[in-house]
Amino acid sequence: MAQSIVKVIINAIIRLLPIAIVLGIWQSVASLHWVDTAFLPAPVGIGRALGDLLSGHEIRDNLGVTLFRALAGLALAAVSGVWFGVGMARSWIFNAIASPLVGATYSLPKTAIVPLLILWFGIGSTMGILAVYLTCLLPIIVQTYHGVRATPAVVIWSAQSMGASARQILWQIFMPHALPDIFTGLRIALGFAFVVAISAEMIASTAGIGRLIFMYGENGSYDYMFAAVASIVIAAFLADRALLALSARCLRWHPSHAGTNLGATA
Amino acid sequence: MPTKISIRGVSKTYNSDAGEVLALQGTDLEIQEGEFVSLVGPSGCGKSTLLYIVGGFLSASGEVQIDGRTVDGPGVDRGVVFQEYALFPWLTVQRNIEYGPRVRNLPARECGAIADRLIDVIGLRGFEHRYPRELSGGMKQRVAIARMLAGDPSILLLDEPFGALDAQTRETMQDELLRIWLEMRRTVLMVTHDVNEAVYLSNRICVMSARPGRIVEEFTVNLDRTGTREAIVLSDEYTRVRNQVWLSVRQQAATAVRT
Amino acid sequence: MSAERAALPSPLKSYALSTLTVGVILIAWESAARAKLVPDLFLPSVSAVLVALRGGIADGSLPLDLGVSLYRAFAGLLLAAVVGVAAGIAMARSALTRWFLDPFISLAFPAPKIAFLPIFILWFGIDHMSKILLVAFSSVFPIVIATYSAAIAVNHLLIWSSLSLGSSRPTIMWRVILPACYPRIFAAFRVALPVALITAFTAEMVAGGGGMGATLMYAQRFFETPTVFAYIVTMLAVGLIFDKAMLVLRDRFPAWRESS
DSSP: OOOHHHHHHHHHHHHHHHHHHHHHHHHHHHHHHSSSSTOOOOOHHHHHHHHHHHHHHHHHHHHHHHHHHHHHHHHHHHHHHHHHHHHHHOOOHHHHHHHHHHHHHHOOGGOOOOOOHHHHOOOOOHHHHHHHHHHHHHHHHHHHHHHHHTTTHHHHHHHTTTTTHHHHIIIIIIIIHHHHHHHHHHHHHHHHHHHHHHHHHHSOOSSHHHHHHHHHHTOOOOHHHHHHHHHHHHHHHHHHHHHHOOOOOTTTTTTTSSOOOOOSSO | OOEEEEEEEEHHHETTTTTEEEEEEEEEEEEEEEEEEEEOOSSSSSSSHHHHHHHTOOOOOEEEETEEEESSSTTTTTEOOSSSSSTTSSHHHHHHHHHHHHHTTHHHHHHHHHHHHHHHHTOOOTTOOGGGGGSSSHHHHHHHHHHHHTTTTTTEEEETTTTTSOOOOOOHHHHHHHHHHHHHEEEEEEOOOOHHHHHHSSSEEEEEEESBOOOEEEOOOOOTSSHHHHHTTSSHHHHHHHHHHHHHHHHHHHHHHOO | OOOSSOOOOOOHHHHHHHHHHHHHHHHHHHHHTTTHHHHOOOOOHHHHHHHHHHHHTTTSHHHHHHHHHHHHHHHHHHHHHHHHHHHHHHHHHHHHHHHHHHHHHHTEEEEEEEGGGGHHHHHOOOHHHHHHHHHHHHHHHHHHHHHHHHHSSSSSHHHHHHTTTOOOOHHHIIIIIIIHHHHHHHHHHHHHHHHHHHHHHHHHHHSSSSSSHHHHHHHHHOOOOOHHHHHHHHHHHHHHHHHHHHHHHHHGGGGSOOOO
16 A cells, blocks of 8 residues: 555656756756846746735635636536537437537637627626636537437447336436546536636636736736746646546546456356 | 237338438248247348347338237337447446336336346356446346346347357357246347357247348257257257258348349 | 437438528527617627628728738647647657656646736737747647657557668658658647637737737727627638638548548
8 A cells, every 4th residue: 555655656756857857947047047037937936926826815816716707607518518419419400400509609719709798798707607608518519419429229229128218318328328428528618618717807807817917917026927827727737637537437437448358258 | 829029011221321222121020929030141131120120129111010019119028139339338237237127117126136136147246346348248248138138028139149259258158048048938039140059049040031131931940959069069950950041041142242 | 109210301401400590590680680679789780790891801901900810820830730740759759758748738738828828928029929929839739649649559560561661760750650640630730720710819809919809809899899790700700711621621631531
């Protein structure tokens, strides 16, 4: 037990070493004043600023706002996206009606709707959540649709021959089968959620980490600006990892996970 | 004895990329209760299609009746095992087998008991809580058979159940199936491309013509299946019937190539 | 009732219904706007949008803005392509490179690259350079990852055959490995292109400096809703056209198609 923990730690150190090396070089360059620290603050300075921000309210309030908008929009998109995806997969009529709308948003640069949403809803959380929602809807719909349609006929027929009703087939067959694809869609949508939430804040908002980054930039507090950027990068990374961990848990049964194959005995 | 499965004048047309395809034309077949019937024939002759029609998965023109009632869709009276990929990958072995009873709202304890018994029948004790991805092909098919039997269907529909397995596993599985059938004596309709398998297991073999398929020849198999595999396969009766069937299938395959 | 899969009707029927839906929506939109059910500010009529569109094209502002944005997007994409493919192949060939770049890629991939815009502006100003580099930064990761995974998957037999035929290592690189990677790299491009466009537009919306995004924000600030709609429609059309173009390219060059 102790051996594997040691192994994990050593592995982690090896994987993170390049970052440490780059930070080291960066710090040296800054300390030797080879680069103007106005343009490229030293890691130590950024670290200090980050500490300041974390101990104060700025990160908590602003990062919290951004996360709230991103995750709320994502959650709403997840629920309605799956509903749409299933509907489109099961009914050709629903599919024919919804397709042009879905297809249109496919090619539309997602942040392009932000100015329109600002016109309609002003700046603030409503606009932010709505922008995230509309953006995240697409990958989830597409992936759900694909997952449901790809359900093998023999699986459906097996369930039917055992007496499953249409409702049972929807929840017990189509949904589980689509789950891996839905998680893929969620992962893509998570990335979109952060980008759109921050874009919307940078374009026009009074709160949020995007706003904060810009504000520090305008004030010339570059230490704090870099620190704020670092905070959202870390937050996004952790959110992604959390989603991966969740999907690994829910998809234990999926063949893609390195699985044991119990030998050739029939 | 009552006619268990009655197939009369069944035809089936598919829409494919190449246009309309006539898969079956005017097929007739009567199966009595307790029979083990195999459908053999050249590739593409429509034997699986016919099986799916009996199962209620595909519509067709003509008349298909089970116990005198017209087939209206899938039903719990007809269990099915497909060649592969039909297990529910998100359920454990136990849950897969329990699916039929659970779906019909049997009490949990009873579902568990049924699954328990069948797990022993198929010899997978110790694997109940594994997922299908952890099983070999042979093991998966055992689960598929158990799952089908858990629903207690009066008819077993088997679509090339051992086609995806290697030769040795196939033999083992055939012996398993034979053992189970000798014990339960359900009506079985099996599709197979393996003539040896058909002769080994069934008491009646129907040979289908090339597409558009219909049944052109029938063979009765009178084998004493209480002995060992060696005894059965090396018997004269086995060899005689096997040669006849094989020849018949080859003749049908030849007509396919010619057209 | 048989269990036949939700029987798909002829594609024609589906297409007709889709077209009908779009038509109905457009008509409803136009009627609502004309009947002033919704203030002009929120929903201009379709005709007003078309007028704004035609006006923008006529006085050259729309083509100019579009040109600027596309220049930034494609310059950034090109840069990302060169760097991304090189890095991907380097990672496939050298375990050291892979070890070194891996944590950065893992960290940066889920990060919202737009958050780095103020940094790029600090370093490069608000004109083209900062935006091109941000586009490159945003688009490079799918390309690196796709190139890397394609390169390590290249069939060893292909490489060994070439070696035994006496090919030099650079030849193998250019003639065997790289072509084998085309399908996945192309697929990554199909993903990276819309990313490049979005990033360019968004950077312009945030920081100005000309281009579609800047004018779009300008129009929004001055409540010129028809122009807002016109620009959004243009962005949509541009996205559609380029995606279709990529599909046409893929059909014309079989080497880029994924063999299943």
